[in-house]
Amino acid sequence: xxxxxxxxxxxxxxxxxxxxxxxxxxxxxxxxxxxxxxxxxxxxxxxxxxxxxxxxxxxxxxxxxxxxxxxxxxxxxxxxxxxxxxxxxxxxxxxxxxxxxxxxxxxxxxxxxxxxxxxxxxxxxxxxxxxxxxxxxxxxxxxxxxxxxxxxxxxxxxxxxxxxxxxxxxxxxxxxxxxxxxxxxxxxxxxxxxxxxxxxxxxxxxxxxxxxxxxxxxxxxxxxxxxxxxxxxxxxxxxxxxxxxxxxxxxxxxxxxxxxxxxxxxxxxxxxxxxxxxxxxxxxxxxxxxxxxx
Amino acid sequence: xxxxxxxxxxxxxxxxxxxxxxxxxxxxxxxxxxxxxxxxxxxxxxxxxxxxxxxxxxxxxxxxxxxxxxxxxxxxxxxxxxxxxxxxxxxxxxxxxxxxxxxxxxxxxxxxxxxxxxxxxxxxxxxxxxxxxxxxxxxxxxxxxxxxxxxxxxxxxxxxxxxxxxxxxxxxxxxxxxxxxxxxxxxxxxxxxxxxxxxxxxxxxxxxxxxxxxxxxxxxxxxxxxxxxxxxxxxxxxxxxxxxxxxxxxxxxxxxxxxxxxxxxxxxxxxxxxxxxxxxxxxxxxxxxxxxxxxxxxxxxxxxxxxxxxxxxxxxxxxxxxxxxxxxxxxxxxxxxxxxxxxxxxxxxxxxxxxxxxxxxxxxxxxxxxxxxxxxxxxxxxxxxxxxxxxxxxxxxxxxxxxxxxxxxxxxxxxx
Numbered sequence: 001x002x003x004x005x006x007x008x009x010x011x012x013x014x015x016x017x018x019x020x021x022x023x024x025x026x027x028x029x030x031x032x033x034x035x036x037x038x039x040x041x042x043x044x045x046x047x048x049x050x051x052x053x054x055x056x057x058x059x060x061x062x063x064x065x066x067x068x069x070x071x072x073x074x075x076x077x078x079x080x081x082x083x084x085x086x087x088x089x090x091x092x093x094x095x096x097x098x099x100x101x102x103x104x105x106x107x108x109x110x111x112x113x114x115x116x117x118x119x120x121x122x123x124x125x126x127x128x129x130x131x132x133x134x135x136x137x138x139x140x141x142x143x144x145x146x147x148x149x150x151x152x153x154x155x156x157x158x159x160x161x162x163x164x165x166x167x168x169x170x171x172x173x174x175x176x177x178x179x180x181x182x183x184x185x186x187x188x189x190x191x192x193x194x195x196x197x198x199x200x201x202x203x204x205x206x207x208x209x210x211x212x213x214x215x216x217x218x219x220x221x222x223x224x225x226x227x228x229x230x231x232x233x234x235x236x237x238x239x240x241x242x243x244x245x246x247x248x249x250x251x252x253x254x255x256x257x258x259x260x261x262x263x264x265x266x267x268x269x270x271x272x273x274x275x276x277x278x279x280x281x282x283x284x285x286x287x288x289x290x291x292x293x294x
Numbered sequence: 295x296x297x298x299x300x301x302x303x304x305x306x307x308x309x310x311x312x313x314x315x316x317x318x319x320x321x322x323x324x325x326x327x328x329x330x331x332x333x334x335x336x337x338x339x340x341x342x343x344x345x346x347x348x349x350x351x352x353x354x355x356x357x358x359x360x361x362x363x364x365x366x367x368x369x370x371x372x373x374x375x376x377x378x379x380x381x382x383x384x385x386x387x388x389x390x391x392x393x394x395x396x397x398x399x400x401x402x403x404x405x406x407x408x409x410x411x412x413x414x415x416x417x418x419x420x421x422x423x424x425x426x427x428x429x430x431x432x433x434x435x436x437x438x439x440x441x442x443x444x445x446x447x448x449x450x451x452x453x454x455x456x457x458x459x460x461x462x463x464x465x466x467x468x469x470x471x472x473x474x475x476x477x478x479x480x481x482x483x484x485x486x487x488x489x490x491x492x493x494x495x496x497x498x499x500x501x502x503x504x505x506x507x508x509x510x511x512x513x514x515x516x517x518x519x520x521x522x523x524x525x526x527x528x529x530x531x532x533x534x535x536x537x538x539x540x541x542x543x544x545x546x547x548x549x550x551x552x553x554x555x556x557x558x559x560x561x562x563x564x565x566x567x568x569x570x571x572x573x574x575x576x577x578x579x580x581x582x583x584x585x586x587x588x589x590x591x592x593x594x595x596x597x598x599x600x601x602x603x604x605x606x607x608x609x610x611x612x613x614x615x616x617x618x619x620x621x622x623x624x625x626x627x628x629x630x631x632x633x634x635x636x637x638x639x640x641x642x643x644x645x646x647x648x649x650x651x652x653x654x655x656x657x658x659x660x661x662x663x664x665x666x667x668x669x670x671x672x673x674x675x676x677x678x679x680x681x682x683x684x685x686x687x688x689x690x691x692x693x694x695x696x697x698x699x700x701x702x703x704x705x706x707x708x709x710x
Contacts, residue, residue, distance in 0.1 A: 003520075010512040114606060115348035117532050117567035119540060128544055134519070137512065138544045210510060212537050217346070248510075255504070255513040262476030265507030 006136050007252045009129075013141030015248020016148040017206045018268075021221060022228030022240040023151050024199030029234045030159075031168040031192035033175070034083065035095040037222055038075075041102035041109075042197055043204025044218030046071040048113050050205055051120045051213055060123065064205060071201030072194055074105070079193020084186050102219060109215035120208040144206045151199060152241050164191055224248075227268035231275045233284065247271050321594060322362035323369070323624050330368025334375035335402055335634055337623065338395035339429075340416070342409040345383030346506060347531045349408045351608040352430025352616030353378045355595070356406025358603035359620035365602070369627045369634060377401070381412050388412035389419070396423050402639040405623040406430045406616040413437035414479060424636055426643040426660070428623050430616035434479035442640075444666040446615040446658065448581045450480070450556055452670055452691040454529035455487040456579035457554030459692060460674040460685075461525045462497060464577075465552050470499045471523040473514060473538065475506035475530050484529035490694045498523075511537030515545050527554040532561055536568070543571045557581040557672070561610045565677055576677040577685075581669060582614045582653045584684050589652025591618070614653055622649055622658065647708050655688035659708040667699045668708075 021039060028036050050067030054060055078101055086094050124139040159165035167188040170178035179185045207221050224247050231243025247268050254264040339356060342349040357376055364373040377399055381388035388411045395401050396419060404420070404427035413432060417440035420427050425442060432438055432445030448456070458470055472488040474481035485501040492499035500521040504514050515538060518526055526547070528535050535555065542548060554577045562585065565573060583592050595617045599607060607613065626642040627634055647659040655671035671690045675682040703709050 006516050007513060010510065010516060014510040014512070110344075110348075115533065116563045116608070117536055117561055118563070119536055119567050119569060121569065125540075125544065135545050141512075210512075210537070210540075212533055214347075214533060216344070217533075251508065252510070252513045255517055258503070262481075262503050262505045264505040 003256070004253065006131055007256060008249055009131070009136055010141075011249035011252030012245055013137050013145060013248070014210060014252070015245035016141070016145040017203055017210065017221075017244075018224040018228045018247055019241040019244025020144070020148040020151055020199060020206070021203040021225030022232065022244045023148070023155055023237055024196045024203065025222075025225055025229040026232055026234055026237055026240050027155050027159075027168075027199070028192050028196040029229070030172045032079075032083065032171070032189045033091060033094070034098060035091075035226075035234075036196055037095060037099040037226075038078070038102035038105065039196065039200045039203075039225060040222035041105040041215070041219040042071040042075055042200035043207060043221055044215040045074070045105050045109050046201035046204035047120055047208025047213055047218055048109050048215055051118055051208065052113075054120075055118075067205055068198060068201030071204060072197040075197020075200065076190060076194045079190045079197075080186075083189060083193065087185075102222070106215050106219040113215060115214065118213045120205070120213050122205070122209050125209065140206065140209055144210075147202060147206070148241060148244070151202075152237050155195075155237055158195075164188065168192060224251075224268040227272035230272040233279065243271065243275070322359055322366050322598060322621075323628065324363075324367030326367040327365075328367050330364045330366075330371055330373035332368065332372040334373050335369055335627065336399050337374055337376050338399060338401040338404050339376070339378045339406045340381050340388055340391050340395070340404070340409055340412045341378060341407060342383045342411065343380040345410075347533045349410065349431070349433070349531075349612075350378070350380070351610055351612040352408035352619065353406040354603065354607040355599060355613040355616035356430060356620035358598050358607065359617050359624070361602040362598050363620075363624050369624070372634070374624070376405075378406075381409050381415075383410055385411040385415040388415040392416040392419050396420075396425055400636075401425065402627075402634060402636045403428065403623055403643055406619045408433070408612060408616065410434060410477060410480065413440055413443055417441070417443055424640050426640045428619045428643060428660075430619040431612045434477070435483040436479055438667050439665045441664055442644075444660055444668070446582070446618045446654070446669060447557065447611065448669040448672060448691065449667070450484045450529050450558070451487040451695070452667075452693060453556035453558075453579045453581050453672065454484050454527050454554075455491055455691055455693055456581075456672045456674070456689075457556055457577055458488045458491060458525065458527045459689070460579065461527075461552040461554045461577050462491075462495070465525070467524040467552060468497060469521075469523040470497055470525045470527065471502060471518055471521045471551075472499055473502045473504065473518065473526065473528050473530070475534060476503045477506055481529070487691075487693050487695065488527060488529075491692055494692070494694065506534065511539075511541035512544070514538050515541035515547060518542065518551075519545055519547055523551060525552045525554065527556075528559075529556055530558070532558045532564060535559060539568050539572060539576075543569070548572060548575045553577065554579070555677075557611045559677070560585075560675065560682065561608065562681070565680055565682070568677065570679065572677065573679045574676060578675045578677055578682060580611065580673045580675055580682075580684070582611050582618075582672075584673070584675065584682065585609060585611075585614075586681075587652065591621070591651045591653045595653070618651060618653060618658075621651075622646060625649075648710065657709050661702070661708050663699075663702050665698070667696065670696050670699065 046067035053063035228244035232240030379391035408431035414436035420442040472485035
């Protein structure tokens with residue numbers, strides 16, 4: 001167990017960011033029915049903008065605000081001006097549109113920043129949790145875990161206790177009827193996109209710090225996040241968080257098995273497929289598909 | 295003599311010297327200052343631009359050099375038309391790109407390529423079609439085992455071993471860990487060089503091969519820590535190094551082991567990217583001359599990049615290699631008496647031997663070998679705040695895999 005423990009702790013810390021990203025995907029899907037492939041690209045852009053502002057020697061907090069702000073703003077723009085024009089399109093078309101948005105953001109970011117070596121340093125990097133006489137993880141990873149927990153609780157509260165959450169749940173149940181009884185569909189959708197952009201920006205800063213500060217690499221962060229969301233059937237925030245943590249831990253533990261270590265990044269796919277198959281066998285489906293009512 | 299005449303003479307002399315100096319620094323090809331305008335000569339390159347890491351630095355430098363050649367008379371009046379294709383790190387795309395360049399564009403030669411996948415995909419095609427490929431940067435094993443494919447760099451295996459050799463012999467290390475990504479024909483081959491060196495010198499080597507798609511460096515750093523080796527080498531592109539170095543810093547592993555990196559880490563932005571924790575702790579192997587070297591070719595490389603390249607083009611070892619690939623190809627083509635076509639280009643390029651440049655430790659050659667590895671020596675540098683400090687003169691790589699290459703060189707005619 002002494003050998004496993006450090007890998008479990010490290011896995012939980014990176015799984016927390018998968019979970020945080022998964023929560024962003026689920027919240028948007030529940031409200032608008034859109035699978036957002038641009039989540040990772042928005043996060044990548046947030047990290048790059050943050051790095052740029054700090055590199056220009058502005059205060060760190062200005063970089064964080066700028067990074068998260070740009071991701072939130074772009075997501076809002078998409079939700080306010082592009083997504084509504086696709087409302088009556090097939091669900092697959094709407095998902096593919098976000099993929100186009102992702103490739104556009106990734107392409108521009110890659111063109112502007114290129115591939116030069118960079119690093120996004122956060123103040124919480126300088127200290128960490130010790131194990132067996134040496135530092136195991138930085139405080140940044142602890143903060144990421146707290147953010148994932150906070151975002152989940154916050155979103156659960158928002159959905160259960162606030163008028164906006166009520167409107168989101170109404171849209172999830174039946175968009176047409178919700179509109180007929182006075183729910184402002186476009187405005188509620190836009191709020192969901194804005195919240196998703198906020199979570200994408202925060203996840204991007206953590207990933208830019210923990211992984212690689214590279215727009216292309218961060219764009220593909222959406223894959224484990226999507227797998228986590230699939231574990232939660234694109235519906236349950238709690239199950240999504242658990243899915244993210246499980247993927248992170250398995251990925252980390254595979255490093256102890258040299259035979260499969262080099263295939264660790266397949267973990268997200270394997271977990272997602274296994275869970276979906278298991279759910280099908282036990283009659284558990286995805287979040288109710290109400291697209292026929294749109 | 296009037297004072298104004300003396301002053302005027304001094305100004306004229308200064309301007310003249312400055313002008314001649316500038317001409318000498320960015321001299322390319324025929325160096326006559328006349329724009330080439332004849333029937334273009336087609337040259338191609340394949341790079342891995344889009345993918346896990348941008349590997350186009352080499353072709354960007356080659357493009358700058360060819361632009362300079364075209365502004366200076368081209369190849370006896372004919373401009374070089376340089377077509378660069380992106381293989382997106384996909385062997386299938388690399389194969390399609392090579393077929394397009396070789397069969398449709400009808401390139402006379404390839405120059406300045408740099409890819410993780412194209413050598414394995416295209417070596418046979420180049421042999422079948424009689425195309426010589428002078429790549430800037432060979433990456434996986436296949437790039438050093440093709441009859442028609444040659445590189446200017448020594449490759450990640452030699453460079454990782456070069457870094458391992460330096461830290462082991464300088465600090466008398468008794469154990470090593472080699473970390474590399476599990477890319478086919480890359481990771482095992484790269485660390486295989488360190489393993490064979492360890493075996494020959496009775497030094498245990500632990501190899502960690504990780505999934506290149508893995509997002510977190512911490513789990514890799516944990517394995518490095520568990521190995522408790524006295525030295526660690528990272529055989530990989532610089533982008534993959536950063537998360538591992540960040541995680542190793544967070545676990546304070548820079549103090550418990552000596553760290554060596556291959557030439558991919560020799561980049562002007564690297565000291566800033568790794569942060570001050572790693573300053574004076576990272577030993578980097580250089581496959582070519584230091585970037586601040588003052589030899590004529592190195593000075594020319596910098597001048598050509600400044601005048602004919604893009605401001606954003608990297609100034610790194612891979613750029614130096616691409617510049618040299620374009621230079622040797624140009625000189626071979628200029629030496630052709632008669633029509634420049636694929637056959638004459640092949641003969642001229644393959645016939646290049648004893649080609650001297652201050653950017654390499656030894657003369658470069660193509661020659662008739664079944665495989666090619668003319669660069670197998672380099673220098674070591676220390677990463678410091680704001681740059682790198684060169685620590686050694688050239689030293690040879692002690693790789694058992696070089697036996698056939700050294701035997702061929704010993705026969706004479708290639709290097710001396």
